[in-house]
Amino acid sequence: MLFAVICTDKPGHLNVxxxxxxxxxxxxxxxxxxxxxxxxxxxxxxxxxxxGSMLLIAADDLGAAKAVAAQDPYAGAGLFADVEIKPYNWIFNNPEA
Structure with a gap:
């Protein structure tokens, strides 16, 4: 299953x-x-x-997607003000379809 990981940086954290x-x-x-x-x-x-950042990742379920996102060094450094993870259905221009 695919998941979109949508991250918003904290203001003033470009240096991080x-x-x-x-x-x-x-x-x-x-x-x-x-x-x-x-x-x-x-x-x-x-x-x-x-x-901010946007990743499209493959994971078995939402819990696994959250675990992957939590490993991002940006997350560990406290860069993100918000992280949203949503199931995603890649319809158009999916090279794996």
């Missing part, structure tokens, strides 16, 4: 994002290699700077 980015990218590379990560990238503010 940039300092934690290498560990975050390494974590994403591991998810990608395992086939868990389907899509990932940052949301951008009006100045073109990252202000």
């Amino acid at each position: 994002r940039m300092e934690t980015r290498p560990a975050h990218v390494e974590w994403l590379n591991g998810l990608n290699a395992a086939g868990t990560l389907k899509i990932g990238g940052p949301f951008l503010d009006e100045d073109g700077k990252p202000c």
Whole structure:
């Protein structure tokens, strides 16, 4: 099953994002290699700077998706003001369909 992980950064925390980015990218590379990560990238503010994240991940259920999201180094660094995880049905342009 697929889940969208929608994360909103805390205001004024761009420095936390940039300092934690290498560990975050390494974590994403591991998810990608395992086939868990389907899509990932940052949301951008009006100045073109990252202000949140969106991941599309494969997990058995909502609990497993929450466990994956909790391992994000950004979450561990306290970057996010909010994390929302929703089941997702990828209909259009799904390369696995």
